[in-house]
Amino acid sequence: MYEATEIRWHGRGGQGTVTAAKLFAQSAMVGGKYVQAFPEFGPERTGAPVKAYNRISSKRLTIHCGVTNPSIVVVVDPTLVGTTDFTEGTDEKAVFLVNTKDDPAAVRKKIKLKGGRIYTIDATRISLETIGKPIPNTAMLGALAKVSGIVDIKRVLDDVKEDFEKKFPEKITQKNLEAVKRAYEEVKGE
Amino acid sequence: MRQINPDVCAAYPITPSTQVMEQFSEYVADGLVDTELIATESEHSAMSACIGAAAAGGRVMTATSSQGLALMWEMLYIAAGMRFPITLACVNRALSAPINIHGDHSDSMGARDSGWIQIYAENAQEAYDNQIQAVRIAEHMDVRLPVMSCMDGFITSHAIDSLELLDDKTVRDFVGEYKAINPLLDVEHPVTYGALDLQDYFMEHKRAQAEAMKNSRKIVIDIAKEYKKISGRGYEYFEEYYMDDAEIAIVILSSAAGTVKTVVEAMRAKGEKVGLLRPRIFRPFPYNELSDALSNVKAVAVMDRADSTGAEGGPLYMEFKSALYNRKKQPLMINKIFGLGGRDLMLPDIEMVYRELRDIKNSGKIRALSEYITVRGEEAAYGKA
Numbered sequence: 024m025y026e027a028t029e030i031r032w033h034g035r036g037g038q039g040t041v042t043a044a045k046l047f048a049q050s051a052m053v054g055g056k057y058v059q060a061f062p063e064f065g066p067e068r069t070g071a072p073v074k075a076y077n078r079i080s081s082k083r084l085t086i087h088c089g090v091t092n093p094s095i096v097v098v099v100d101p102t103l104v105g106t107t108d109f110t111e112g113t114d115e116k117a118v119f120l121v122n123t124k125d126d127p128a129a130v131r132k133k134i135k136l137k138g139g140r141i142y143t144i145d146a147t148r149i150s151l152e153t154i155g156k157p158i159p160n161t162a163m164l165g166a167l168a169k170v171s172g173i174v175d176i177k178r179v180l181d182d183v184k185e186d187f188e189k190k191f192p193e194k195i196t197q198k199n200l201e202a203v204k205r206a207y208e209e210v211k212g213e
Numbered sequence: 214m215r216q217i218n219p220d221v222c223a224a225y226p227i228t229p230s231t232q233v234m235e236q237f238s239e240y241v242a243d244g245l246v247d248t249e250l251i252a253t254e255s256e257h258s259a260m261s262a263c264i265g266a267a268a269a270g271g272r273v274m275t276a277t278s279s280q281g282l283a284l285m286w287e288m289l290y291i292a293a294g295m296r297f298p299i300t301l302a303c304v305n306r307a308l309s310a311p312i313n314i315h316g317d318h319s320d321s322m323g324a325r326d327s328g329w330i331q332i333y334a335e336n337a338q339e340a341y342d343n344q345i346q347a348v349r350i351a352e353h354m355d356v357r358l359p360v361m362s363c364m365d366g367f368i369t370s371h372a373i374d375s376l377e378l379l380d381d382k383t384v385r386d387f388v389g390e391y392k393a394i395n396p397l398l399d400v401e402h403p404v405t406y407g408a409l410d411l412q413d414y415f416m417e418h419k420r421a422q423a424e425a426m427k428n429s430r431k432i433v434i435d436i437a438k439e440y441k442k443i444s445g446r447g448y449e450y451f452e453e454y455y456m457d458d459a460e461i462a463i464v465i466l467s468s469a470a471g472t473v474k475t476v477v478e479a480m481r482a483k484g485e486k487v488g489l490l491r492p493r494i495f496r497p498f499p500y501n502e503l504s505d506a507l508s509n510v511k512a513v514a515v516m517d518r519a520d521s522t523g524a525e526g527g528p529l530y531m532e533f534k535s536a537l538y539n540r541k542k543q544p545l546m547i548n549k550i551f552g553l554g555g556r557d558l559m560l561p562d563i564e565m566v567y568r569e570l571r572d573i574k575n576s577g578k579i580r581a582l583s584e585y586i587t588v589r590g591e592e593a594a595y596g597k598a
Contacts, residue, residue: 025475025479042224052375057375061371061372062371064315064371074313084374085470085471085472085474086357086470087336087468087471088472088559088560089559091559
């Protein structure tokens, strides 16, 4: 029977949301899980809302349709709170990880959510303080590692390092690793 | 493609093609392969260059999609007619208009009469496995035909999926050294390609081509058996999923079959005798084996991710109907057109098709032979039974 943790990522073009979903899947895969990561492709515009998805399972995944009832929702961009319905298709056990300055109770009030569990992390601030740019994707990865419990933080750090080393100078890689670690420590629950 | 290390790869490397060529060009630049990469100005030129390189005596590969394949059209027939064992990774995507970049089978289904062998993959693993086998099938001395290895656009091509790779040496040993037949570059033995061939011999050459396609029936299975020895993964003409005692079944290609499997498991858990048949080799069409596989089924829905407008239904449906025409035992058969331009096929959509099949099995009555599903508008059925 089909069993998987389904994750939906909400972000804006240019924030690395799709990259984060891919890296998260990769870490879970190295950790021995069957994984899928796929973006919702449309016209690619910086700043436009984008979605990406993960399926993570201990069983081989054959399903190939979109994710409609995620058990984890990751909101990478704070301005999506209150402007998009990122709770669509979720049930009362869903977990929400939101990049925001606010605490979980404030988010709950703002989106009028009953049930579910909300976690918050000020990933934009962390990315500004570490990387120097508002690209919160790696910080969100660190927070998600903590909240989901699906992957080990060491593994996430290894995978981010391996992926970034291919594309960026050592300094940028190190700053991103710092962002992952800080978010892992700083994420707040209810 | 890196592991196969072809001699020549000619492609038009931007949209509508996918990252396949972008990634491969990095391997070329990094010296991981010694392929001659030719970036052409169009897909028509890409296939022309592939044909030229194959005539010269090289092992040739390319990749394309959608409009790109459409622009290759004229040259697809020439590659097959000249019997060049070119392999092409086709990332299945919709054809314009309207403009759409997502997955459906309109591109390769339109090329089904071009003389290419066609293999359809359910997932990334199979796309990888098929691509390696394609080289051996194409180059087999009883075949010498081009092979199109198809996978679903975006769903398979742009998603991250778990995949087991073979090591480079195993793949290189498996594909082996390329044996060119009558290469143009063998100047000691000059040959002519593309000569005029009129009423006197054209038909014999076409017949020889058809015979080669028939021969490939056996070869695709032989190669699959050999491949199983190195990979542990076995492949047949088609995959049967819970078909042994199935009373109703869905026939469907590629990634959507994986989603159907999820529904089959759930319905089987409730005791419903449902099954799935996923064709893998579409050309040559294994009509006898596929007909046998459906012989005990009461009702079948053949689901097409492409249409042949004006026909009774989609291309896969027509093949199955035709294959079963002379059979004494025939299931009742309907056709659903789904997933055009990447429209998602969700679990409840599939359940609905199985429910309709159950009604057909019980009542013996078909409401509509073919219809579009998961689509807006009035009931879209056409072709009353």
